[in-house]
Amino acid sequence: MINLSTSTKPTWCPGCYNFQILTAMKNVISEQIDGGKKKEDFAIVTGIGCHAKVFDYINLNGLNSLHGRVLPTCLGIKIGNPNLTVLGFSGDGDAYAEGIEHLVHTARYNPNVTYVVHNNQVFALTVGQPTPTTEIGFRDKTTPEGVKIQPLNPLRLMLASGASFVARAFAEVKQLEYVFKEGIKHNGFSFIEVLQPCLIFHPDKKYREKIYSLEESGHDKNNFDGAWKKAGEFDYNVAEKIPVGVFYQAKKPVFEEQFPQLRELKKKGIGWVDIHR
């Protein structure tokens, strides 16, 4: 198995669920490389926050980008070379606050990009402020009265925006490997939310006990209405049951397949960098 590690020593807190995401992603990519892909066939993009450290811990090309701008960067890389497997990583601050417009529009564009949102329901690296998915009643130094605003339901937002692949997993290697593999395999924009408790600022709400597998419960991922219903089961406040797995998958026109210039690059297996005028 190829070693994708870097020499940078991880600085996440001991036991952080980000390690689960890192391990799962490295496993999935290694497996693909063992299966014949090259390291150079991948590009990774990260935002800003705890999640973004995965850039330093996976030895792949790409950009550790700005806060909130992961998706336009991914789209630009895909347009620059449609042959690359492009993986984006964001936190909930990146994806649902600072850069939410890109999330909606990238779902519409449907490029073949896999997007992983590390949702710990808190701004962790800035020491604990609420994000758009923090539950009502959460308190920190900036919200002494507690959060009053209803959290966003990102899965429903993605379904409404036309995303062609919508999944959720709890931050646990085995589950993650499954959704990452399915997401990368999917031809189109794959939205994967990872519920990732923050040990320091947003401790475990017993999510692990509340999750159940959509795959095991016979959910039909090709049914939009069913996916919409399942996505409503957890409103990011308190939950009895939290469905995980692939909520929705559909065949939709893929961004880069609709432009002759990009189709040509794909056909020839090259990027713009290889065109000399």
Added chain:
Amino acid sequence: MRLNILFGGQAGQGPNFLTHILGEVLVKLGYFVFYSRDYQSLIRGGHNFNVLTFSDEPIYSNDSYIDILVALDENTEKIHRKNLRKSCIVLKGHKENMYYAGRLFKLLGIDFKILEGELKNIRIKFEENVESAKKGYQDERKSICVLRFKKNNSYFIDGTQGISGGAIKSGLDIYYAYPMTPATPLLVELAEKQDKENIFVLELENEISVINAAVGSAITGAKSMVGTSGGGFDLMTEALSLTGIAEIPLVIYLAQRPGPGTGVPTYTSQGDLNMARHSGHGEFQRIVVAPGDPREAFELTSQSFYFSQKYKIPCIILSDKHLGESYYTLTSKMKVTKSIKSTKLKRYNSYEKDKYGSATDNSEIIKKNIEQRNKKVKEIEKDVKKFEQYKIYGRKNSKNVILSWGSPKGAILDSIKDLNCKFIQLLYIEPFPKEIKKELENHNVVLVENSSTGLLSNLIAEKMGIFIDKKILKYDGRPFLCDELKKEIKKVLK
């Protein structure tokens, strides 16, 4: 000979079509034409007008007075009455613009066959247009001159086409933009050419997405460019700063219009000089060029690709509505500066990074990185010497100096022809040509700028301690006009 023809009417009546046909024909005949567009931020109604000035010698601007008025609606004559010469010929009372084309061609003594040929080339509504034009040609009784074919080695383009040509000839791969006047014409121009030139042109959800997508494409090695105006550029500046630290080549077209805020969207200004120089947090290297006509737009765009690729830095092309949307008649050839693709996909970072491309806060590495990036300044300052950083026109030995940059160039060149002064035009804002000091020191310097404070004077004071207190400024959104500017220059030089 210098004649000003004003075409006015409501938006949607087609004054542009009419202006452009006459302009094209005059240029083909060997005359020099300049026309500018004055339009409002609306789609139908209101009052839009174009002024076309032509001459048998090179010209690059309009005047305030009108020799021939083409009024497509009743309002036009009222609005422009105070600018009509006593001898002004007014064409009015009819609705179709091609009817006026016929009358104008007769009035200027141009063979009808030439107009017919032009209409044939356009193909749309040919028979209808010709019939209407023929009627106009017959209705007009007199000709004020006879224009026949002279020698012709000129071309007729606007500033936008200069930028687009320069970008394409320099190997542009991908252009991203969000619509914003007056940068939108470049988006349209490149979109139309994308199939033929095998480039990719894309409109995204906002300017933030635009520049970050361009960064994504640039790190794969694609020659990438974005275009916008003031407000859109404001949104881009965080990513501009990213290109600085991550050393990503990017060309940015910044077409100015009057700000602050939404300002006056469809008019012209040079108020963004400081923004182009200083925007973006932190210290990083950039190049800012300021073309004054379409040929310079072409060449400085080409040089921007050269510098951005060679030094992996952002290059900003500072234009404005007046340059971008006015048509110029030019004769000298446009030069391409070759640039190689310098970038390939590796590990890029918006943080200070170690040799593996990973984030670091190591003090030694930070210092080394910054020094390595700063080193480019000296290299660029040396390299830029092979290009013209500024130009001198007029009486080279005169102690009177007109100093300017960008689109006022045209009106200045036209107005100083018989005045005792020279004109220094700055082409490179960054890096700033220090040699200019000897041209300004102990001279009677007058700054001409489309702004209310004279931003270039601050830059000159900062760079060389020379304080310019004589300024001719225009900040009503309108470009300088030759006759008015000439009067002002004379007054200041007295």
